[in-house]
Amino acid sequence: MLDLSCIFKEIFKNIKEEVKHMINAKLNNGVLMPIVGLGTFRSKTEDVYQAVLDAIEAGYRHIDTAMIYGNEEAIGKAIKDSNIPREELFITTKLWNSDQGFDSAKKAFNLSLKKLGLDYIDLYLIHWFKGYELAVSSYKAMEELYNEGKIKAIGVSNFNVHHIMKLLEECDVVPTVNQVETHIALQNEFLQEYCESVGVKLEAYAPLMSQNINDLLNDETMNDIAKKYNKSVPQIAIKWLVIRGIIVIPKSINKKRIIENFDIFDFELNKDDMANIKKLNKAKKLFPEFDNVPF
Ligand code: NDP
DSSP: OOOHHHHHHHHHHHHHHHHHHHHEEEOTTSOEEESBOEEOTTOOHHHHHHHHHHHHHHTOOEEEOOGGGTOHHHHHHHHHHHTOOGGGOEEEEEEOGGGOSHHHHHHHHHHHHHHHTOSOEEEEEEOSOOOHHHHHHHHHHHHHHHHTTSEEEEEEESOOHHHHHHHHHHOSSOOSEEEEEOBTTBOOHHHHHHHHHTTOEEEEESTTOGGGHHHHHTOHHHHHHHHHHTOOHHHHHHHHHHHTTOEEOOBOOOHHHHHHHHOOTTOOOOHHHHHHHHTTOOOOOOSOOTTOOOO
């Protein structure tokens, strides 16, 4: 007789695998990173606690913070109060510029760990490029922490091709991620192509154009596409990045918008719409150029 329970088990296993593939990016060391996470830059301590709880309730399992945001403690408290098993969450934090260097990087890492109330970090990034020497010494400290199991994946942020090439030359662990400003007006096709050629995933910050969000919300092409799919402009902007295989971390402290930004897994954009969004690139940078960071 046909064993239906076996067939159903197999079907559920396949569905589970497919969903896992859809909602996660696989990093070069095999670690799965949820492709949509919650950004928390400019999220004040008093707002971020509830935002993280709202995000977790909406299905997010990935939170992006940084020492310099000053909200690691509040985020740590929300993580604890959410009662979600630690291994189901993916937490990123970043090494600030003035903490770069071998010993100071380790010290800063341990402080972030303590503030977050965690015993490991999923992804630790060098926040900005501040010269080759500091990048290499900081990264070597991160490699040691990675080998000790205190970090699941290490990477960089605001690094250009030549910065990554230097790390590849001098260090042992290939960075898993490069987190850079990426949105419809700054599409980073070339940087993505280079990063992927050496095993580095691109992660988009400011995916909604940050403080210039009105440029995105008022864009005619984006509004036409949004209407067509019965979605909002931010949802189209996030989906377009996800389809490109880019990890995305939209920030919001508003429950409705937090839910909206995660509700992007039930539709696809067709080739023509992807191509129309591609035409919106203006190489328009809102954040400092990587080789000339004034802070
Ligand atoms: P985003 O592009 O995510 O835009 C955030 C802005 O959009 C906020 O004003 C937010 O307001 C608003 N917003 C969010 N969702 C919606 C929506 N659905 N409809 C209308 N408005 C919306 O900018 P960020 O600069 O915050 O970038 C995202 C994250 O990337 C940061 O939070 C941070 O984690 C990271 N980042 C990293 C940097 C780096 O150097 N590595 C630099 C900058 C950011 P509201 O909260 O009121 O909803």
